[in-house]
Amino acid sequence: MTTSAPESTAQVVSSEEIRDMLLNLVASYLEQPVTDIRSDVKLLDYGLDSIFALTLCGDVEDEYGIEVKSTLAWDYPTIDAITGFLHEALSERV
Template sequence: MATSAPAPGTRIVDREEIRSKLLSLVASYLEQPVTDIQSDVKLVEYGLDSIFALTLCGDVEDEYGIEVKSTLAWDHPTVDAITDHLYDTLTAEA
């Protein structure tokens, strides 16, 4: 039995890749090593502000080709929560 290949242009998403990308983004915004960022800590505890939150939204939209609400970081306050939301959104679209 043959497995079907994804349709051209369809991007296979992996939850851990999403988490890793988000951790890298947060670390770069904070100018800290990625190892200093914990995925289950609320982003406000790292100093999240509205500019940081909007920048994150823009970077997520650019990376995954989807629109996200400007309240993404407030509605999903940790990297883990954003990861789950993005994974669910991306796999629902596939």
Template structure:
């Protein structure tokens, strides 16, 4: 994905990653429900940080899933970070 990735694309990507770790269908994940309510464990939250860094080439804090506890909140953060990366590149 690139710095011009849309919110919908980010939502789909994040939902798919979370669904992979939780071993549930992506359709069962609502963007406004806290990931801990689905049972996302800390080891998977850290793996998600690595996925974000690898996919988008930006650094994120290891507390990402706690600081931004929903897919919706994560999308907001990623859009901000990607916009910043685009303007400083």
């Protein structure tokens, strides 16, 4: 499927960068300092409900220019889990 998403040049993105990006994203949703967010806690436990979690995929796509399933945060319920998935997906692209 083609999208007009910004084409990011394929390069290796480290797990740390991905995790930081997600921590900042979730912190901004919750309006909490990023230091209060843990990457091994379920997003649901932070009060990010199941439908809201879907909107995460849009930000991920904007950031990395890859298309992910809208159920990303359902299948990978913590920041660590999403990081693992994205790191693999982005590495395959390279």
